[in-house]
Amino acid sequence: MNALVRPSELKKQHLIDPEICIRCGTCEATCPVGAVSHDDVNYVVDADKCEYCMDCIAPCPTGSIDNWRIVKVAYSLADQLGWAELPRQEDFGEAAAAAVEAIEGEVGALLERAHSGTGGKPVAPVTASKPTVNIFTRTRPATATVQGNYRITAQNGSSDVRHIVLSFGETLFPVLEGQSIGIVPPGMRADGRPHDVRLYSVASARDGEKRNANNLSLTVKRSEGGVASNYICDLKIGEKVQVTGPFGATFLMPNDPSTNIIMICTGTGSAPFRAFTERRRRAAPGAPGKMIMFFGARAPEELPYFGPLQKVPESLLEKHLVYSRLPGRPKEYVQDRIRSRAGRLADLLGSEQTHIFICGLKGMEAGVDEALADVCRGYSLDWSRLKPQMRATGRYHVETY
Template sequence: MAASVSAVVSLPSSKSTIVSTRTSSLISPERLTFTKVPHYKNVSTSGRLLSIRAQITTEAETEAPAKVEKISKKQEEGVVTNKYKPKEPYVGRCLLNTKITGDDAPGETWHMVFSTEGEIPYKEGQSIGVVPDGIDPKNGKPHKLRLYSIASSAIGDFGDSKTVSLCVKRLVYTNDQGVEVKGVCSNFLCDLKPGAEVQITGPVGKEMLMPKDPNATVIMLGTGTGIAPFRSFLWKMFFEKHDDYEFNGLAWLFLGVPTSSSLLYKEEFEKMKELKPDNFRLDFAVSREQTNDKGEKMYIQTRMAQYDRELWELLKKDNTFVYMCGLKGMEKGIDDIMATLAAEDGIEWATYKKQLKKEGQWNVEVY
């Protein structure tokens, strides 16, 4: 840090006197100033009296450092949040509702498209809220909203920026008393018929926004309906043309499901791989049908472990972005893999992950 010196000299007579001055190498001579002032202290030099006042200040004391504004690595420009709220939701209309899992899959998953007439300007990676019809019997009030990740790109499945799509699994389970319980909102959505109205809130969320860099490596880790935001990413990357965005990086998708009949959007993803084989890698983890070399069930972290060193090398680059969406159970397994790899390089994974999150390169949305 450079320092500036302000020195003030007053003489008892009107005649000027030359004072010898020595400056430190840390002080710029151009910053020295001398001005006549009243007496403060008498100093003898060569038999003459001088009155000298001197003050040393640093630039930090005179100039406050400029605040550096953090520049996001994600596509945050123009992001809208909370345009519609529960008390005043947008009323959309169901245009399409299709089951996308096989008949022998353990559960039903549906893909649905709602009209928005362009009134819900969302970005890839955001979510919307849905307020199901009816009254909550527990309190006699309207049901509360449920959040769902958006499964379509910003221009929608029809490419006209007037729709929004969701990927929803019908929730049905038996409770401890042996009674079948149906999820309120998931069953409401899966049962929707074309033409039916639906109350929509949002859009919300910035955690899962896509990277700005079209040359980035984007690693997507999804289980079940956690595939939704990644479908939105991949449609923009491979099925659409944009004047301000042309993807030339690497998109690597890991999708975990229980059975092959549970695979979601498989045909779409395989088409993307055909279009740009050098830019898209696709790995499925089908837990009930696949095993690794040790005979262990093939969960998403098991599949990732087969590429552990390659993934770790990618993760050390500042243009690699990891996105995780789906069941919370996969997070610990993935952390365990990364912790082992980091330790081999003498790096503490917990600390390194915090830095990645701070830079927007490690993004998690699990439930």
């Protein structure tokens, strides 16, 4: 570990993986600033010229272009031309993490806040696919076309949540289940600056809302007075939307079909879990791992996807739909149901194959945490030890906003 390095001394260097590259030359042809060149052996990126515009990332057929190292001294062209494989990432410890966050800027800060409930640095599941991030930026966004906008809470209720389908046409916009995208609301703030990008979780599987249709879906709640949510909830079919991302490298679905996935959510926090469920249904039907969902709302009318969820078989997804405002019934929150299913959960928590994902409003974290501690207490497990273990091995994930 290089303990004396400060984040300000580090930079993120764009590199091409010589082991995967098929030398098709697409990156060199796409780069607008002439940063990519080649000899008879390798394609290489000039660190002095690369402006991180990401234009070269999407057209690359292999993904070899999407490689990055945090460096103190950039690798020269001569270094890169001599490589048969990429060098390992040098260990700069916390300084490297701080440098990456600074590079990821506005969105990095939003994600850091959303994942702060993990109680430490979030870690991706060991068997998650490698995510692609930051291909499209505010200055170079992707343009998507609205293919659908359906209300998924009752028409007469007070909660207006929409299922939005966005098509990327010819543009490659790769996402994994658990990632988010940024939506750039049109127009300006009162101070004359452009609106901030807002993040929305992808609600569809990696191969699209409709398989291989190069589209994705979102679950968006209209917030009173909110800039982006009202813009999105009012979108009409055929309208164009500016999109950034994809974002998020840790809140990702494990690929291993034997993993048990406990999903705890409220409201639009269900979006990534819709993606997880659809992924498992498509990629690993009959998987040995269990998927179990605790989903809280005030009433069925306010629970996004209430109707479609009834049709998901219990063999694929064990559902606990929990309501806090049913007339004549005691209030029940997700943490209450977690406690009343303690035996079932303790069985799963005892397994190293089990992952916990929590997503939704910030306020839900504390109650869920206490309920999981109670479950453990009743079954000779110690949550204060288990949680950090799960977090460190990429099995405990929080995304709240």
